[in-house]
Amino acid sequence: MTEDRAGSASPLDRLLPLLDASRQELHLGAAVLESADPAQLLELAANPKIGRYLLARLCDTVALVDPGREEELAAALLAAGHTPKRSREAGS
């Protein structure tokens, strides 16, 4: 993967590749970070203090959060000067 990414992959691909969806999977209790545009997501992924909590992309503006790290990601975003809107699914 490292060799593939080093070649023709975009910066976002290298930092935050797409989640492998070759098999059907159901994720329950997941968290995602959604940005207004790909440039913002790239900026966040490139920041090690934020990128460490992002696992993979679902699309160019939505990143899957590493399981169990939502609160740490929220704190890291606030510390970096971002103000993310929090949306909690009922019952979560």
Add this chain to the structure above:
Amino acid sequence: MSEAPELVDVSLPLWEARGKSARARASTHVLASDAHGEAAFQYMDAGAAKTAARFWTGKSAYSLPKAQAIEAVQRAMKDKARCREIFETLPDDQKAVLSIFKRYGGALLGEVLECEVRIRGLAREVQYGEAGHRFTRWEEPVGLMQRRLLLMRAGRSRYSGYGGELRYPDLAAHRGILSLAEAAGPLTWKAHRQAASPPRVTHLRGPSEVALDLGRIARELEAMGSWKTNRGGSLAQSALNRLRKAARLSYAEEALRPPECESLFYEILRGLGAVQADDGDGSIDLTVVEGHLSLPAAEQARLWVRAWLQCRLWQDGIGVVPDRDNDRDPVRIPPADLRASREALVWALCRVAQTPGRWLDLETFLKDLWEATGDEAINFYWHGYSWMPVIKMAEEKEKFDRGPKRSLAFWLEQEGLWAANATLATLAYLGLVERGRDGSGRKARYCFRLTPLGRAVFGAPELRYEEPHVAPKFLKVLPNHEVLAYLESARPAELWTLGRMAERKPSAGGPVETFRLTRESMYNALESGMTPQDIRGFLSEHSQSGLPENVAHSMTTWAGKRESLVLRTGLAILAAGDGGLSSEVRGRRIGERFVLLSRTAGKRALRATTGSIQIHYGKSTRACWWVEENGSLRVAQEADSIAAARLGRIAERTGDGWRITAPSVAKAAREGLTAERIEGWLLEHQAAPIPAMLLVSIRNWAGRGQTAFAGDLAMLQVTNPETCEAILKSPRFRGLLAGHIPPDWFVIKTDLRAELDRLLDATGFHRAGRYRLADLSTGGPDSDPAAPKRRGRTGLGYVVGGPAEEPPAAAGDEALGPGRGLLPA
């Protein structure tokens, strides 16, 4: 008297839930209690029950057994006509006692009843006996009544009318009889000496300031989420420290700020029902706080006093105390005594409220308080308060001979100081008392008077609070994003709203508070449910100076930033797989292969996808890979996308699998992943124990490289401990040594090897022989039962190599057997 269980005041929630309007409740006496006495039947003995039954139903009832006697009394008590008959037959002094109960809502602590009965002249001391054998007793009506019309409340048992003491238990009046009584009028206060003149320095806190601080504490508690509590529900020290640091409450006169004032507000919030603290954890409901701050100021203050009366674990002049005490070394005022003392003090302040608002000298007031409440109402042992004003009579206590003056002087030094702290620190902090001072230091002379709010709270129901005129425009929004709030013109509810959207700057208190609009404060307001329009509307409506354009622009920008980034949690996500997404799947499509499902759709999908991989976040992950010490990693077929994604972040793909390498870990570290995180991922997905050396390698690759030495050394081993000791002390040998590896190895300076050989010869050592090493297969020398226990363990203490080697024999040397050479047997 046996100690009954600690009094539990059930009156507050009952009283407040009675459905009265806030204005009506504000007109209720601050000590009012409608605690019931019916439960007290279970504490009546058979004799008392029969006497009561005879009184209520006739002489024949005296022969009834206890249970039937009680039933007869209960039936008669429900009979309105019978109640009226009994009431009409009561003598005036007993009717007067019932009037006192009517004034206080129907129930009284024993101490307060004593004060009332004495001051109203319903009780008198009587001397009896002959000369040389004089005794004192009290003639009073309450004792006669309590068996019939006044009922014992669950709690303390204190009655005594003999031995010169007048002590009542906590009592409640029968409802049916009580309804027929007129409420007693208020009592006034007469100071035996007024303050000479108004003081030069005064300090007053307005209700809005107090509400602002209360709201601040509530918001910071909410920001904490939940917190640890001590036994009894008080804040754990770590939580209190966090709260203090976050809230940053300040006060004009620090010396008179109540100790741990954040905890005072915390206990008030508990009393209001906003804070729940059970089983070691606390949480807050802000809607209760918001509702409270919407009440009229007098009602808010009345509830603060009620909560303060009940709070056991925060004590005036002391601060937070533990739930458990130590009989031999007390750490708090007994809560029951504190409760009674607070009520007695409030009883006195209720009388002060009925007296025109002159300044009262503190020492004079304390003396009058002792005189009015007697020996028992405010009576406990404690010394050392946060504020220790000079009380002249207390300082001269040793000058007095045995008698009332000496008793008073000692009381002033202990209980009196408590009352000073409660009045001029606690109640002043709550905006109910205005404090005054002349002089400074040890010559300071303190005085006080009730604030208009304090007069209304302590003077209810006769006195009302005139709400000051509040101007709708009580703010000024400045171009530097600061907001000035004029507290005297503001309602607490509006200040609460302002506090939601702006940060309050620390101040020394006063009529103007400064807030600041920041990105974080806007963010918190939006997160709490306000909209950008709510915030703009509030500021525009209440600002005298309108909303500056640059401030409006900042607010728009900050709100926009929040909308541009969303963190969604608790989601159900369906990954399509190679087959793609079915059009029947309902949800929000993300990219080409993912769908965010609603909770209901997620549950349906859970049932429908039983054959597919289901990943439950927050539960244990499936083990799906095996990693070896050299980083090679094999992945099971059923590994899910989470495992694959994590693997992609920390490993490189090789021909037939994956491998964790120095470059892959270094890259992960540059992207923010720590060695601990990588280790955590490995642990989550590894199907077998992770090789320890791989973990060491990962830490080294992630930037925490360790040093190690591998090279040639000239070594000397001497296994006899005494010989080792001798070598270490020998100046000739020490000059040749580079170091010592306990217990029996020495490192020789490389260029002095030949000199060592000569010295060994000269001191009679045989230089031929073998060296002894620990057996690696047993894990080290300590695992070898035959190995001497004196061995130490160092990184260089074990030479990696094969079994002990036979050195080549020098020409002319005899073949050496065991026990010869460097290593004695």
